[in-house]
Amino acid sequence: MNVEEKIKENLLKEMYTNIDRLYDYMEQHYILSDEHHTLIIKQLNKLKDQFYLISQNSKLS
Numbered sequence: 001m002n003v004e005e006k007i008k009e010n011l012l013k014e015m016y017t018n019i020d021r022l023y024d025y026m027e028q029h030y031i032l033s034d035e036h037h038t039l040i041i042k043q044l045n046k047l048k049d050q051f052y053l054i055s056q057n058s059k060l061s
Contacts, residue, residue, distance in 0.1 A: 008055045015051050019044050 001009075023044055026032065032040065 004060055007060060012052060012055050016048055019048055019051075 023040060026040055027037075030036075
C-alpha cells in the first residue's frame with residue numbers, strides 16, 4: 001500500500017466515523033418509526049458508498 005492509499009484509507013475511516021455519528025445523533029434525538037430508521041440507515045450507507053467511490057477514483061489534492 002502506497003502513501004496515497006494509506007491517506008485515503010484514513011480519510012475514509014474518518015468520514016465513516018462521522019457518518020456513524022450522524023446516525024447516532026438521529027437515533028438519540030428522535031423517536032424514529034421503523035420505516036424512518038431503515039431509511040436513515042439506507043441513505044447513510046449510500047453516502048458511505050459514494051465517498052468510497054470518490055476516494056477510489058480521485059487523486060488527493
